[in-house]
Amino acid sequence: MPSSFRFPLSRLVALCAVLAVAGCAVAPPRxxxxxxxxxxxxxxFNDTVDKLAIRxxxxxxxxxxxxxxxxxxxxFFSNLRMPITVANDLLQARPKQALEGSGRFLVNLTLGIGGIFDPATAMGIPDGDTDFGITLxxxxxxxxDFLMLPLIGPTxxxxxxxxxxxxxxxxxxxxLTSNHKFHHGVYYIPSVLYLVSLRAQAIDAESFLESAYDPYAFLRDAYRQHRLYKLYDGNPPADVIERMQGLDQKGFDPDQLLQEQHQWEKKNDDGAAKPANAKGATLPAGTTGHG
Structure with missing residues (x-):
């Protein structure tokens, strides 16, 4: 999308992360x-903009x-963004994945009529997804440090x-936008449609975020876990999973970890009030609300 155009994506990324890691083992609170x-x-701020305009x-x-x-x-948009994955696979010195991504892009671009259909999946070509953050x-x-950016979201x-x-x-x-002169902001339309389609996909997962004791902490931990799984192509090593779950800690007590999380947040939040949509519901013991 044009680098100058961004939607507020905090809720979107959180909900997509929930969908991506649903069923996975989860980490103790951070x-x-x-x-x-x-x-x-x-x-x-992002949440307010999302509720008023994007949702x-x-x-x-x-x-x-x-x-x-x-x-x-x-x-269509998944295939259009495949060159991002291919380029980063090359930067990561993974020629096999780059070749698979290139093949997937070309098959869907031709047989899939511009990417509207997905024959590459039916042909067994893997659907990779990576970016420059994973490359680094x-x-x-x-x-x-975890960072929340205005009009962008978690990173x-x-x-x-x-x-x-x-x-x-x-x-x-x-x-496309840098080499063509569009009028009246027409070049924003594909980016708007792409982000709206992503936000629409995330609506089904909103209940996860809304029922969390602390939606911000839920988002933060869901995002980080999602990125960890992406780094290891969905299969983190056993020792990484154990560290993420806290299973490598002697005397691991998920209830105690959750209580410590809440106490730490209250202490370090300069007296900020409990989130408005935290309806007293607590997360399952030892979870961050995802998985």
Whole structure:
């Protein structure tokens, strides 16, 4: 999408992360969030914008379209963004995955009529998904602090670099808009449709976020777990899973971890009030609300 155009994506990324890791083993609550005070304010802002502007549009989109149409739109944009994955597979020194991604892109572009259909999946070609944040991770760059950005959503100090790099160098939409002179903002239409379609997909998972004791913490942990699974192609090593779950800790007590999480957040949130939509519901013992 054009690098200058962004929607508020905090709820979107959280809900997509929930869908992506549903059924996976989950991590104990995290307390390594030194930017929490700033992040919570940005989350509240993004959440408000989403509720007032983005979600109503996504709901309207679902009302005027049927599942086959929405699936075709999703297929089209997934295939259009495949060059981002291919480029990063090359940067990660993974030629096999880059070749598979290139094959998938070409098959869907031709046999799939521009990517509207997905014959590549029926042919058994894997659907990879990576970005520059994962590229940096594979080359040993540490994750850094969790960061919530206005009108963008959750990221980390490492992952934030995927926004300018992938958007400017690898996204076909960027080259389309930079090499053609459109009038009246017409070049924004594909990006708007792409983001609305993503937001519409996430509506079905909203109950996970709304029932969380602390939606911000839910989002933060869901995002980080989602990125971890993506780093390991959905199959983290056993020792990574154990560390993520806290199973490697002697005397592991999930209830105690959850209680410590709540106490730490209250202590470090400068007296901020409990989230407005935290209806007293607590997450299952030892979870962050996803999995």
């Amino acid at each position: 307390t390594d969030d030194p930017l929490q005070h700033f992040n919570r304010k940005v989350y509240a 109503p549009v996504a709901v309207g989109y679902r009302k005027v379209t049927n599942p086959p149409v929405r699936r075709s739109v999703s297929n 991770a594979r080359w040993g760059v540490p994750e850094g 980390t100090m490492r992952d934030v670099w995927r926004l300018p790099v992938d958007s400017y160098f690898f996204d076909p939409l960027h080259y």
